Amino acid sequence: xxxxxxxxxxLKRPGASVKVSCKAAGYTFINYGINWVRQAPGQGLEWMxxxxxxxxxxxxxxNLQGRVTMTTDTSTSTAQMELRSLGSDDTAIYYCxxxxxxxxxxxxxxxxxxxxxxxxx
Amino acid sequence: DxxxxxxxxxxxxxxxxxxxxxxxxxxxxxxxxxxxxxxxxKAPKLLIYAASSLQSGVPSRFSGSGSGTDFTLTINSLxxxxxxxxxxxxxxxxxxxFGPGTKVDIK
Numbered sequence: 114x115x116x117x118x119x120x121x122x123x124l125k126r127p128g129a130s131v132k133v134s135c136k137a138a139g140y141t142f143i144n145y146g147i148n149w150v151r152q153a154p155g156q157g158l159e160w161m162x163x164x165x166x167x168x169x170x171x172x173x174x175x176n177l178q179g180r181v182t183m184t185t186d187t188s189t190s191t192a193q194m195e196l197r198s199l200g201s202d203d204t205a206i207y208y209c210x211x212x213x214x215x216x217x218x219x220x221x222x223x224x225x226x227x228x229x230x231x232x233x234x
Numbered sequence: 235d236x237x238x239x240x241x242x243x244x245x246x247x248x249x250x251x252x253x254x255x256x257x258x259x260x261x262x263x264x265x266x267x268x269x270x271x272x273x274x275x276k277a278p279k280l281l282i283y284a285a286s287s288l289q290s291g292v293p294s295r296f297s298g299s300g301s302g303t304d305f306t307l308t309i310n311s312l313x314x315x316x317x318x319x320x321x322x323x324x325x326x327x328x329x330x331x332f333g334p335g336t337k338v339d340i341k
Contacts, residue, residue, distance in 0.1 A: 148330070150278075157321065157332055157333075157334050157335050158270075158278065158321055158323070158332040158335075159332070160328075160329050160330040160331065160332070163328075163330075172328050174328075174329045175329065176329075208277055208278075210277075210278075213283070217328075218325070219283070219325060220268040220280055220283040220284070220323075220325055221268070221270075221278075221280060221323075222280050222283075222289065223280075224277035224278055224279070225277065226277060227277055
């Protein structure tokens, strides 16, 4: 069955960077894209961006442009999201979610379990 | 950016009730509208995609309708496991945007 398994919780200082990984299983990795979505404590869902696992094309939220980089490693079926220059408002649960199509025209049909990133001095 | 709004923001209902949640987009998203359910401490789960298509494995008591800017999620005969927060999301363009959520709790 389709599974997205994310890396563990992180505690970071303000100004630091964080990398969150998302390992896919149960499907052909390059046939779909991966979205990243975050959720601040008690808040709603915020889309961060998308990456094609087929060719590495990306689309980022303008709110995060310049601070976020999304990559994939097709040899391990893993997607990774790096967020730099962290501030306290980056404290959130970060989710990866499979895009139902390869070309970013779909819904998010499978989600990882989430990774809590806490930014605190 | 396309702004998504939902109403109500919360509601109380009883098991067996019919529940309706509305989602409105600030501009037409045609039928690129999806619904997710999120329970506390869990990842969101896709319920409905393309406004009215039921995701595989989702009970048939969930249904979606609408097009353009106005959409509805209906839960027929609410079950105990349906108490959760529901989000709409547009996949018409980027940035993908979500509604603020509707929390359904027990009356």
